[in-house]
Amino acid sequence: MGVLSICFVSFVILFLISLILFTIGMNFLFNDYTIFIEWELVSLNSSSIVMTFLLDWMSLIFMSFVLLISSLVIYYSSEYMFGDIFINRFIMLVLLFVLSMMLLIISPNLISILLGWDGLGLVSYCLVIYFQNEKSYNAGMLTALSNRIGDVALLLSIAWMLNYGSWNxxxxxxxxSGDLEMSVIGGLVMLAAMTKSAQIPFSSWLPAAMAAPTPVSALVHSSTLVTAGVYLLIRFNILLVDTWAGQFLLVGSGLTMFMAGLGANFEFDLKKIIALSTLSQLGLMMSILSMGFYDLAFFHLLTHALFKALLFMCAGAIIHNMNNFQDIRYMGGLSIHMPFTSSCFNVANFALCGMPFLAGFYSSDLILEVVSQSYINMFSFFLYFFSTGLTVCYSLRLAYYSMTGELHSGALNVLNDEGWVMLRGMMGLLIMSIIGGSLLSWLIFPTPYMICLPSYLKLLTLVVCLLGGFMGYLISSVKLYFFNKSLIYYKLSWFLGSMWFMPYISTYGLISNSLVLGGTVYKSMDQGWSEFIGAQNLYMNLVNMSKYVSSVQNNNLKIYLMFFVFWIIILVSMMIFV
Structure with a gap:
């Protein structure tokens, strides 16, 4: 079977399953159904190993969205990865990735969640190092080691759950939720979710994971790896309301949102700008979740998945046409040369900004209005709205650099919209990015929220977005850079543009020092003293003894005579002394 046929068959199967799951999920939502399935794997006397599955409207709709995006990403990959001789391995890895996510979504049991959780971590490592070079290996190691912290926290929460007699x-x-001692489980699950969703101080791995192929980035940053932490916390949302864990998460996720928005305005790598926007949106989901509005967090999770996957797909098409250049300073005038890709890119960008009546508007605007009428301190309120302004700022900056003006790259670049397989893959998400928000808001909230706010708070979101867009235009245009402000305040620019030095701290400070320390301990202990005192020394002694015994067993007359004389001397000496 050819490469295109494998991709097409995978696309059709996943797409059909997605439609079926969405229909069933809607039925469950309207009729308030929940199905709990227990499948007994092994039964031995009174002990049994049971696999449990939870099917409710939330898990079914999320699974349908994951399958929809993964089907379009696989279809898109058939052209994007066309020259790769190992494309079958790539497709199998992506399918394994989706399978791990499915297992995590439908598991009400911490053990099976750990299976899906670790499956995501392992397959993501394989996908990040897919292009086998030093940068990819470093990024993969940073991703794997950062996520191991959360895996350990999940293992500890599994151990703590033994107090209840079951892991369901x-x-x-x-x-x-009422037990102070058991809030430890909530804290550990929150730590696991923070590492998987790259919240401060575990943020540095997310932009580094851009070393993976662009279709993987489209899948990872929209609906699978980074959203696994958010989904887990949505399930554990009761443990966050009015607790120290929820307050800590609110501050941490708010700062993540702010830091990612600032960093994206200083970044010039196309994929890293989109990765930092994912980080900012994850902070928004986590922060509204920590305030107790889990349904809003889930709503934004779904709408964000649609336009973020489209954004990455458009970025992949642009990078292909730019002969693998990712620097936005080399781009320009793409709206003339690649009109359809540019249209999709701008629709996704506007949805990210919260342009009215696109997918992102329905969720992000609702979140900001709910925040405006909630009991919240001024610092968190500032982080919410300022980060929204920064989102519009870097989105407009990105569009200004890439879409307007003239092409700043080499004259031999042939830019066109002729990758029809990629364009058809993008078209499905383009439609969903336009209608997805309104569709989901009608379905998930059949009875609308009644939000009554004074006019200045109601218009605050719009004003912040317009100010952010204006700042993005000023930053991009030459006028503000006429005096090279970023060079005048170089240290401040370096601090803000490098994610508050977190990559340096985690990579050089934490991980590299830990690996050096581990290497030293391994050399001195495992290969040193423990070998000398333990196994190696025992082995040498046994070798020497066996040599001695085998020489005795050679039936040599001289040896027997020597032993005979030796024993006679011992006996005579004993008799003399006695």
């Missing part, structure tokens, strides 16, 4: 956490959430 879904039955014990109400009990845990």
């Amino acid at each position: 956490y879904i039955f014990y959430l109400q009990t845990m």
